[in-house]
Amino acid sequence: MTGAQLIMACLKAHHVTTLFGYPGGAIMPTYDALYDAGLDHLLCRNEQGAAMAAIGYARSTGKVGVCIATSGPGATNLVTGLGDAMMDSIPVVTITGQVASPLIGTDAFQEADVLGLSFACTKHSFIVQSADVALQGDLIQVLNALKQDLEPWREQIRDLKAKLDFTYIENQGNRPIDPWALLNSLSNRKPNNAVICTDVGQHQMWSAQHMLRVARHRGFTVTTMEMTLIETQVRLKITVKSDRTLDLLVNQLAKLPDVLMVN
CATH class of the missing domain: 3.40.50.970 (Thiamin diphosphate (ThDP)-binding fold, Pyr/PP domains)
Structure with missing residues (x-):
């Protein structure tokens, strides 16, 4: 119990x-x-x-x-x-x-x-x-x-990591990640084999909008915070796949160094 x-x-x-x-x-x-x-x-x-x-x-x-x-x-x-x-x-x-x-x-x-x-x-x-x-x-x-x-979260995260191939682009220091490097990384991913966690504000950048369009085209799973979800659906017309388990895990997944999170 x-x-x-x-x-x-x-x-x-x-x-x-x-x-x-x-x-x-x-x-x-x-x-x-x-x-x-x-x-x-x-x-x-x-x-x-x-x-x-x-x-x-x-x-x-x-x-x-x-x-x-x-x-x-x-x-x-x-x-x-x-x-x-x-x-x-x-x-x-x-x-x-x-x-x-x-x-x-x-x-x-x-x-x-x-x-x-x-x-x-x-x-x-x-x-x-x-x-x-x-x-x-x-x-x-x-x-x-x-x-x-935290322990049930850790167990679910371990199970999810075992099923999905997580990668990330390391950001050295505080320098912004090159948007094209991010897009190229997505282009090399296999369909239905990536999870992208987006924070609020992603709708304000052309690179983030283009990244989400690529994600939709490639069949990647996108999960967002509530404000981003609203902006994504209304402004970008992107279908967000966010099942209940993934919603519960997103806050913990975002803390891991090998999950692609777009701010």
């Missing part, structure tokens, strides 16, 4: 049936477990809405309201709702993602001091404890910050 599965089991043991949330990278393992747990999840427009929805649910049912968000900005967006719940003594449990343990305190991508931010507006904040604390004493809320478990 993974940590995420244990969380779902604990919520079900406390008769939680409904959750409100907005998914993001660091919380995706929990959403995977939620998908299999059979609990009702209401997707909100943003994290603020998820917190307020959990408060309304707790008020109307007398049960604990549960909301979920990812790390960094996802977690900070919940603070207003937590403050509202504390002022009115509404029982709310908030589950947030957090960057991997080795990255805490390093200003990593979407990292924030969620514990420090939430102390002023929660009954207690801690890393992975229990859900029933929200029902003890004054009915306020508990914020659980989840450390992302």
